[in-house]
Amino acid sequence: MxxxxxxxxxxxxxxxxxxxxxxxxxxxxxxxxxxxxxxxxxxxxxxxxxxxxxxxxxxxxxxxxxxxxxxxxxxxxxxxxxxxxxxxxxxxxxxxxxxxxxxxxxxxxxxxLPLWKLWGLNCDCIVPTSVTISISSPEKAVERVKNWLNFMDAKLLKIKLGSPDGIEADKAMIVAIREATPHIPLTVDANGGWNIKNAIYMSDWLATQNVKYIEQPLEVGDEGNLPQLYQRSHLPIFVDESCFKSQDIIKLSPYVHGINIKLMKAGGLTEVMRVIAIAKACKLQIMYGCYSDSSLANTAMCHLAPYADYLDLDSHFNLIDDPFQGVTLEEGKLMLNNLPGLGVKKLN
CATH class of the missing domain: 3.30.390.10 (Enolase-like, N-terminal domain)
Structure with missing residues (x-):
């Protein structure tokens, strides 16, 4: 080859x-x-x-x-x-x-054959993708929410927290978003931006704000505090940066409720399928995430979307010059086509 x-x-x-x-x-x-x-x-x-x-x-x-x-x-x-x-x-x-x-x-x-058909999967059960709101002032956060809602019928918002200005700034963002869109459920991703004290406090407070779970509340290397947070948290805990591959799941599974699988972390669809199998065996919930991926990588992950409880494959929607075209969007859901393989085309 x-x-x-x-x-x-x-x-x-x-x-x-x-x-x-x-x-x-x-x-x-x-x-x-x-x-x-x-x-x-x-x-x-x-x-x-x-x-x-x-x-x-x-x-x-x-x-x-x-x-x-x-x-x-x-x-x-x-x-x-x-x-x-x-x-x-x-x-x-x-x-x-x-x-x-x-x-x-x-x-x-x-x-x-498209991969999803080759694997015998059912695309009718793919859940809507969340869309991401990055750390900003409350006003800019609300503006970003409105931009997303003008673009698509978003069913779930993922809010980035862990502001360098502290948890009061995090709370101000959530309050503003809640006031603007009280009907849309939220997930929260701190990207390791909290210590154990703030993570416990925020899990209590966020539980009152229609938040479904908190993702990566503690920084990489602080996994030793996950058992304490697991016992105290009022919300499910997902890990992202702390979990790369299938071997990481066993040691984390007693202290988390779910994992964020990313194609780039896992190292390919082969390993993603191993991660899915072990996570399900450990009775963990599964979400898929992305980095600054184009439609090429996000479409690849979407072929395994029928296994996911949550999707956060929205990075390609935020690109002004995505060179590829693959998965499309309908009513907040990612829709695969019937083209063979990934079903991705090069634009221009």
Missing amino acids: QITVKTFTVHKRFPLTISRGTTAQTTNLWLKIESEGIEGWGEASPFSVIKGTSINPEKLQQELEKIIPTLEKFNPLQRQQIETVLLENNLNSSLRAAIDTALHDWLGKKVG
Whole structure:
């Protein structure tokens, strides 16, 4: 098989501010695997879960190009052997995600079926996606909510908290949003922006605000406080940055109610399916999230959406220059098509 990779830069319509900082644009990688006249596509979105750190897309591309000659010796059907090579070389998880996604896309195109049909899934049970409101002033938060509602019939709002100005600023945002849209349920994502004291306090207070759960209340490395929070919290606790892959779930499962699965963290659809299986065995709820992913990566995750209790695959809606077209939106729900593989097209 032949592998090619190129970068593309996407710009956000509205910059996204979380507890770790603000992003207005990102440079991602578009990977193509070609064999037997069929192309499979995948995307790598650089991400970081530690404040003050970042990943250079140029270095990611260089890392990938070093291993391409080894990978090109395989057939796209040899996914198990390819995965072993990727893990043995400690390849970045977003690069593994791009390769694995491209291999699945190739397979779907080879047999002429969309992945969701190949896996025998029922798209009628896909839940609506939430849309994200980043950390800001109460006034700007309400304005962003209205922008989303003008764009789509949003059924669930995901509010980023963990403001550097403290929990009073977090509360002010929630109060303003609640006053503007009392009918729409909320989820809250602190991105590790609280300590244990504030997390306990906010779980009590947010339980009165029609909030369904709190995500990643404690920073990475502070998982030792999850048992205390689990006992005290009035809301379900989901983890994101603390849970990358299937092996992470067992140690976390006694102290959380759900996990946020992201394609770039897991390292591909193959590992995502392992995460889903173990999470369900542990009786955890499942949500899917994204980074600054285009329609390519979000469509890939959507093929497994029938397994999810919650979806937060909205990043491509906030891009002014998404180069791809895949999953569409109807009444707040992500809708897959019947095209083979991922069902993603390149625009222009």
